[in-house]
Amino acid sequence: xxxxxxxxxxxxxxxxxxxxxxxxxxxxxxxxxxxxxxxxxxxxxxxxxxxxxxxxxxxxxxxxxxxxxxxxxxxxxxxxxxxxxxxxxxxxxxxxxxxxxxxxxxxxxxxxxxxxxxxxxxxxxxxxxxxxxxxxxxxxxxxxxxxxxxxxxxxxxxxxxxxxxxxxxxxxxxxxxxxxxxxxxxxxxxxxxxxxxxxxxxxxxxxxxxxxxxxxxxxxxxxxxxxxxxxxxxxxxxxxxxxxxxxxxxxxxxxxxxxxxxxxxxxxxxxxxxxxxxxxxxxxxxxxxxxxxxxxxxxxxxxxxxxxxxxxxxxxxxxxxxxxxxxxxxxxxxxxxxxxxxxxxxxxxxxxxxxxxx
Numbered sequence: 546x547x548x549x550x551x552x553x554x555x556x557x558x559x560x561x562x563x564x565x566x567x568x569x570x571x572x573x574x575x576x577x578x579x580x581x582x583x584x585x586x587x588x589x590x591x592x593x594x595x596x597x598x599x600x601x602x603x604x605x606x607x608x609x610x611x612x613x614x615x616x617x618x619x620x621x622x623x624x625x626x627x628x629x630x631x632x633x634x635x636x637x638x639x640x641x642x643x644x645x646x647x648x649x650x651x652x653x654x655x656x657x658x659x660x661x662x663x664x665x666x667x668x669x670x671x672x673x674x675x676x677x678x679x680x681x682x683x684x685x686x687x688x689x690x691x692x693x694x695x696x697x698x699x700x701x702x703x704x705x706x707x708x709x710x711x712x713x714x715x716x717x718x719x720x721x722x723x724x725x726x727x728x729x730x731x732x733x734x735x736x737x738x739x740x741x742x743x744x745x746x747x748x749x750x751x752x753x754x755x756x757x758x759x760x761x762x763x764x765x766x767x768x769x770x771x772x773x774x775x776x777x778x779x780x781x782x783x784x785x786x787x788x789x790x791x792x793x794x795x796x797x798x799x800x801x802x803x804x805x806x807x808x809x810x811x812x813x814x815x816x817x818x819x820x821x822x823x824x825x826x827x828x829x830x831x832x833x834x835x836x837x838x839x840x841x842x843x844x845x846x847x848x849x850x851x852x853x854x855x856x857x858x859x860x861x862x863x864x865x866x867x868x869x870x871x872x873x874x875x876x877x878x879x880x881x882x883x884x885x886x887x888x889x890x891x892x893x894x895x896x897x898x899x900x901x902x903x
Contacts, residue, residue, distance in 0.1 A: 563629040567591070570615045573644070573689045580647055583685045584615025588629050588641035589697070600639040600703035600809065602628045603690055603719075605683075605712030607795075608659070611648035620645055624707045624731075627799045637809045639703075642693060644686040646711070654708070654715030656680040659735070659763045679722055683715050687723070702813040707731040709795040710763060717771060724748020729811035731804065733795045734760055736767025740887045740896045742774035745782075751811040752782035755798035757790035770861075777854075777862055783807075832895055833888045840901050842876040844868065844886055851890035857882070 567588055574582040590599055604624035612619065620643040627633065628641050646654055653659070656678075694701060706727050708716040713735020720730045721741045729751035745752060752775065756768035768784070775782045785801065787794050798804075833853070836843035844853045849870035855863040855878065863884065868874040878884060878901055887896040 562631045563626070563634070565617060565621070567629060568617055568621055568625070568641075570617070572615065573685065573692065575685070575688065578681055578685055580652070580681055580685060583644050583647075583682070583689065584613060585642055585644035585686075585689055586615065586617060586620040586625060587643075587693075588625065590634060590638035590640065593697075595698045598698055598700035600637065600705065601690065601693065601699050602639055602641050602808075603686065603704070603706045604628075604641065604643040605654055605686065605706070605708030605715040606643065606645065607708075607710035607712050608653070609710075611646045611652070611711075613645065613647060613649075615645050623709060623795060623799060628805065630805075633805045637805060639705075640693060640697065640699065642689055644682075644689050646682040646686075652680075652682050654680065654683045654686070654711055655718045655737075657714060657736075659711050659714055679718070683718060686715075687719065687726075700812075703728055703809070703811075704813075705729050705808050705811075707733070708735065709733040709798075710735065710792065713763070713768075720745050720748070720750045720752070724750050725813070728813045729753075729808045731755065731798070731808070732768070732771075733798045734763045734768070734792060736763060737771050739770045739774035740894050742771055742780075743778035743889060743894070746775055746778040746780035749814070751807070752780070753804070753807060754782065754784045755787070755794055755801075756784075757787040757792070757794040759788060759790070760792045760794070762792040773861075777865075833886070833897075835886060835897065835899055836873070837899065837901065840878050840881060842878065842884075842886070842899075842901065843873045844876070844888070845873045846870055846888055846890060848890050851888050854887045854889075855884060856887065857884055 568586045571587045572582050572584050610619040625641050625643045646652055704727050706716050706719055713732040716730050716732035717735050717737030720727050721737055721744055724744045725748050727750055731753045733755045754768045754772055756765050758765045772782050772784050832847040834845045846868045851868045853868045853874050854865040855876050863878055864876050866874055881901050883900055885896055
């Protein structure tokens, strides 16, 4: 997989028109992290002046570019090359940062296997457990962004993020956890926690997802269930679904006409989205109890008002309704099998997997 990723993204440097020397290798060091340091490629707009505010784009690479060399060849082709293109810089001058996730151990941008069968299932298994905490490499990447903001004239209402494959997972995770930070995102052949997708909608983050339906590395269902979950929450995300491109659809995605203009059409405004909680409460507002009898399901929420949703294991919504504290909401599914319930209350979402019998 690593070699496929590397060869495919290198092709992007052919059509991008910019001076490679405009990128410089930097290293972020912080002893608070077990990783210790993280290299990254850094692009500063031409004719930079502190009298002007500039946008910033965070680009997350795929598994094939993980390591510690921080090299141009590993980190610049792809998203960074697109935004550094001379024509795009002329219209939309911006900073670009492309950090490098370590390849040692099990480090990834997100502590999930990018080959998960679908994100809804993963969310139902891990919701509320320690494994859902932000993973250190992504945390360091965001710390790099914060350092650049501190040391340069950055317009914090125009922070953008994109990533491919493993970086697509990282992109979804970043905008789910920090919906007030990013104005727009383009996750490519990734996935995320669909039970938290409502946070992206609350934060009014622009999303344009890309994925090929025949992807044999990161299942296409991951992107589908994230887009569907955002739509159910009232969002209007964009998506481009390919066929025949396998896992390597990022070349086509980053060649999409108008993609950079689309990014820059978004800027942040104050929203009602909740900040990322410091820790998961032992009894969150979304806590609930299940009562099962054949294909009948009873859900009693601890606090209200709440929204209760029943989904199948592909992330498809079976039924949803509002519920009051202590009053059971009854559902019935069409056939036995594994399902999961998701309760959203006061910005807290709790989910539980369960088996429905005959």
